[in-house]
Amino acid sequence: MTRFSCWILALGLVACTPSADTVDAVSPAAETDDVFVYTAIPDRDARQLEARFSAVTAELEAALGVPVRYVPVTSYAAAVTAFLNDEVQLAWFGGLSGVQARLRQDGARAIAQGTEDPEYHSLIIAHHSTGLPPGETLTDALRGRTFTFGDKGSTSGRLMPEYFLREHFGEAPGQIFSRVGYSGDHTRTLQLVQSGAYELGVLGYTTWDSEVARGTVDADKVSVIWRSPGYPDYQWTIRGDADARYGDGFTARVQQALLNMTDPDLLARFPRSGFIPARNEDYAPIEATARAVGIIEDGAPR
Incomplete structure (x- = not known):
C-alpha cells in the first residue's frame, strides 16, 4: 500500500462525486453510429496531442475494424462533458476527470492505464x-x-x-x-x-x-x-453503452487494442513504457481526495 493510500485510509474518507462545472461541448459530434470517437484531456500543447493521437487512431482502426476519429477539446471539463453527452465514447482522462465522468455515466469503465500511472x-x-x-x-x-x-x-x-x-x-x-x-x-x-x-x-x-x-x-x-508521493492518475475510460452501440464484446476489444499498443514511437509520445489493465476501483483514492479538498462537494450524489 502506498503512503498516499495510507493517508486516505487514516482520514476515513469515502468515495465522492463529480463537479458540476458547465463547459463548451466538443465539436463535431459523431456523425454516424459506426464511427468510434474519442478524446483526451488537453494536458499538452495541441501539436504534441495531435502527433500522439494520430498514431493511436491508426492503431485502433486496424484493431477494431470500424472508423475511428480523435476530436480535441479545449479543457479538462470539456472532455468530461463530451463523454457524458455521448459525443465521444472513449477518453484518455486524468485521475480526477475520469472519476467525474464515470460517476455520471452509468456503466462507464476504466479499462487501461499507463504502466507508470498507478504510481504517478x-x-x-x-x-x-x-x-x-x-x-x-x-x-x-x-x-x-x-x-x-x-x-x-x-x-x-x-x-x-x-x-x-x-x-x-x-x-x-x-x-x-x-x-x-x-x-x-x-x-x-x-x-x-x-x-x-x-x-x-x-x-x-x-x-x-x-x-x-x-x-x-x-x-x-x-x-x-x-x-510528491505516488498516487493513481491517467487512464482510458469507455462509456457503459459501448457494447450496445458497437456490438457484444466491443469494450473488451477496445481494451485489448489499447493493451497491445507497443510501438516505441507511439509510447514515447505519451510518454509511457506500455499500457496495463485498469479498474474503476483503482481511482477510489482520487475520489476521496477530491472530497477532502472541496473540489467535489459534500452531499453531492454518489
Whole structure:
C-alpha cells in the first residue's frame, strides 16, 4: 500500500462525486453510429496531442475494424462533458476527470492505464531567481511566492498538489502563496515558471521528463525542487453503452487494442513504457481526495 493510500485510509474518507462545472461541448459530434470517437484531456500543447493521437487512431482502426476519429477539446471539463453527452465514447482522462465522468455515466469503465500511472508523481518547479534548493519535504521557504497550478481539473497539476500542500501547511494555497494561478496545462506551467512569470509551479513528472528530452527545459532558469508521493492518475475510460452501440464484446476489444499498443514511437509520445489493465476501483483514492479538498462537494450524489 502506498503512503498516499495510507493517508486516505487514516482520514476515513469515502468515495465522492463529480463537479458540476458547465463547459463548451466538443465539436463535431459523431456523425454516424459506426464511427468510434474519442478524446483526451488537453494536458499538452495541441501539436504534441495531435502527433500522439494520430498514431493511436491508426492503431485502433486496424484493431477494431470500424472508423475511428480523435476530436480535441479545449479543457479538462470539456472532455468530461463530451463523454457524458455521448459525443465521444472513449477518453484518455486524468485521475480526477475520469472519476467525474464515470460517476455520471452509468456503466462507464476504466479499462487501461499507463504502466507508470498507478504510481504517478507531481513535481514542484522553481525559477532560479528564488534560490530554492531541491528537498524531500515542503518547507516554509515556499510561503509568499507566486505559484501556478495547471488546469483546475488536473489530478497531477492541481488536485494532488493542493492536497499535499494543505496536508503539510494546514492552509489553502491562497493563504500559502502571494498569488495563485492556473496555467491550463503542464507545458504552459513549465513555460510560465521558466520565463519568470511565476516563481513556482507544479506539473506531472512525465511532462517534465518529456520536455527535458525535447530540449525545451533551460536548466539555468528552472529546476525541480520537490517530488510528491505516488498516487493513481491517467487512464482510458469507455462509456457503459459501448457494447450496445458497437456490438457484444466491443469494450473488451477496445481494451485489448489499447493493451497491445507497443510501438516505441507511439509510447514515447505519451510518454509511457506500455499500457496495463485498469479498474474503476483503482481511482477510489482520487475520489476521496477530491472530497477532502472541496473540489467535489459534500452531499453531492454518489
